[in-house]
Amino acid sequence: MSDEPAPDIVISLEIDDPALADRLATLLGGVAGLRLAAPGEQTAAAIVARSRDPAGNGEFELTPRELDVLALLAEGASNKMIAQRLGISVHTAKFHVGSLLDKLDATGRTDAVAHAARRGVINL
Amino acid sequence: MSDEPAPDIVISLEIDDPALADRLATLLGGVAGLRLAAPGEQTAAAIVARSRDPAGNGEFELTPRELDVLALLAEGASNKMIAQRLGISVHTAKFHVGSLLDKLDATGRTDAVAHAARRGVINL
DNA sequence: GGCGAAACTGGCCGGATGGGCAGGGAGTGG
DNA sequence: CCACTCCCTGCCCATCCGGCCAGTTTCGCC
Numbered sequence: 148m149s150d151e152p153a154p155d156i157v158i159s160l161e162i163d164d165p166a167l168a169d170r171l172a173t174l175l176g177g178v179a180g181l182r183l184a185a186p187g188e189q190t191a192a193a194i195v196a197r198s199r200d201p202a203g204n205g206e207f208e209l210t211p212r213e214l215d216v217l218a219l220l221a222e223g224a225s226n227k228m229i230a231q232r233l234g235i236s237v238h239t240a241k242f243h244v245g246s247l248l249d250k251l252d253a254t255g256r257t258d259a260v261a262h263a264a265r266r267g268v269i270n271l
Numbered sequence: 272m273s274d275e276p277a278p279d280i281v282i283s284l285e286i287d288d289p290a291l292a293d294r295l296a297t298l299l300g301g302v303a304g305l306r307l308a309a310p311g312e313q314t315a316a317a318i319v320a321r322s323r324d325p326a327g328n329g330e331f332e333l334t335p336r337e338l339d340v341l342a343l344l345a346e347g348a349s350n351k352m353i354a355q356r357l358g359i360s361v362h363t364a365k366f367h368v369g370s371l372l373d374k375l376d377a378t379g380r381t382d383a384v385a386h387a388a389r390r391g392v393i394n395l
Numbered sequence: 396g397g398c399g400a401a402a403c404t405g406g407c408c409g410g411a412t413g414g415g416c417a418g419g420g421a422g423t424g425g
Numbered sequence: 426c427c428a429c430t431c432c433c434t435g436c437c438c439a440t441c442c443g444g445c446c447a448g449t450t451t452c453g454c455c
Contacts, residue, residue, distance in 0.1 A: 156291070156294060156295065156298070158318070162316060167280070167315060167316065170280060170304075171280065171316070174280070174302055174303075174304050174305050175302070177302075178298055178299070178301075178302055179298075180294075180298050181298050191291060191320075192286060192291065192295070192318050192319060192320055193318070193319055193320075194282070194316050194317070194318050194319075195316065195317055195318075195319055196315075196316055196317075210430090210431065210432085211431095212431080212432065212433095220381065221381075221385055222382065222385065223377060223378050223379050223381045223382025223383075223385060225378075225379070225411065225412090226411075226412070227411085235432085235433070235434090236433075236434060236435085238433080238434050238435060238436090239432075239433050239434065241412080241413075241414090242432085242433075242434085243432090243433095244412085244413080245413070245414070248413080248414095253347060254347050254349075255347050255349070255412080255413080255441095256381050256412080256413090257344065257345075257347045257380050257381040257384055258346070258347025259347075260381055260384070260385060261345055261346065261347060261384060261395050264388060264395045265395050270283045270285065270308070270314065270317070271385050271388045271389050271395070334400090334401065334402085335401095336401080336402065336403095349441070349442090350441075350442075350443095351441085359402085359403070359404090360403075360404055360405085361404095362403080362404050362405060362406085363402075363403050363404065365442080365443075365444090366402080366403075366404085367402085367403095368442090368443080369443070369444070372443080379411090379442080379443080380442080380443095396455105397454105397455090398453105398454085398455085399452105399453095399454085399455105400451105400452085400453090400454105401450100401451085401452080401453105402449100402450085402451080402452100403448100403449075403450075403451100404447100404448080404449075404450105405446100405447080405448075405449100406445100406446080406447080407444105407445080407446080407447105408443105408444090408445085409442105409443095409444095410441105410442085410443085410444105411440105411441080411442065411443090412439105412440080412441065412442080413438100413439090413440080413441090414437105414438090414439090414440100415436105415437085415438085416435100416436080416437080417434100417435080417436085418433100418434080418435080419432105419433080419434080419435105420431105420432085420433080420434105421430105421431085421432080421433100422429100422430085422431085422432105423428100423429080423430085423431105424427100424428085424429085425426105425427085425428075425429095
C-alpha cells in the first residue's frame with residue numbers, strides 16, 4: 148500500500164446556487180487528496196444540489212419522531228433496535244412504525260422505506 | 272447575522288463504489304464547516320458518482336432468480352406474494368430471500384433493499 | 396461419468412412484525 | 426378550562442420472518 152500513488156480524487160462542482168458553490172469551493176480547495184475539476188475534465192464524482200423542494204415532502208407532515216423512526220427503519224433496524232436507539236419502549240416504536248405505515252400508505256416496513264426513498268423523504 | 276455561527280454544510284454521500292465512498296468519507300470527515308449527513312437527514316447537496324464503472328454491480332453476482340426476488344422485495348412484497356408472482360412455493364421464496372440477505376450482507380429484507388438501492392443494483 | 400451451482404420443496408421453531416384495544420402526560424391554542 | 430396533537434406505554438393475538446434441518450431435479454463443465 149506504500150506504493151499507492153494516491154492520486155487526487157477529482158470532483159466537479161455542479162451547484163446552481165452561487166453562494167453555496169463558492170462556500171464548497173473554498174472548503175474543498177484546501178483538502179489534500181481532493182481536487183476540483185477543470186472544466187470538461189473527467190471526474191470521479193460530482194456534487195449536485197439536493198435542494199429541498201418546498202412542495203416535495205411537505206405534504207406528508209410526518210412528525211419529528213416519525214422521521215427519527217423512518218431513518219432507523221431505512222437502516223434495517225428492528226423495533227427493538229429502534230426502541231433502544233431512541234430510548235423508548237418497543238411498544239412506542241411499534242406505535243410510530245404503525246403511524247408511518249399509515250401515512251406512507253405502505254403494507255410493511257420495507258414498503259415504507261421504499262415509498263419514502265422514492266418520494267425523497269429520506270436519502271438511502 | 273454577522274454573528275452567524277456558519278452552520279456546517281450538510282452533504283450526503285451517494286456513491287456506489289465502496290472504496291471511493293470510503294475515501295471521500297475520510298477526506299470530508301476532517302473538513303471544518305462540512306458535515307456528512309446522517310441517514311434520512313435533509314441535505315444541501317449530494318455527492319454522486321460521475322463516471323460509473325460498467326462493471327459496477329457485477330461484483331455481486333446475484334442469480335437471475337435472485338434479481339427477480341429482489342425486485343419484488345423492493346415493492347414490499349411478502350414471501351407469500353413473491354411465491355405467487357413467481358409461481359414458486361413459499362419455501363423457495365424464503366430460500367431466495369435468505370440467499371439475498373447473505374449476499375447483500377443485510378440483516379433483514381428492509382436492509383436488503385436499502386443496500387441494493389444504495390449500490391444501484393435496483394432503482395426505487 | 397462425476398461434480399458443483401442453481402433452483403426448487405418440505406418441515407420445524409423462536410422471534411419479529413403488524414394491528415387492534417386501552418390509557419396517561421406534556422404542550423399549544425382557542 | 427377545554428380541546429387538540431404529539432408522544433409515550435401497556436396487553437393480546439394472528440401472522441410473518443429468518444434460520445435451521447433435510448431432500449430433489451436440472452444444467453453446464455471438467
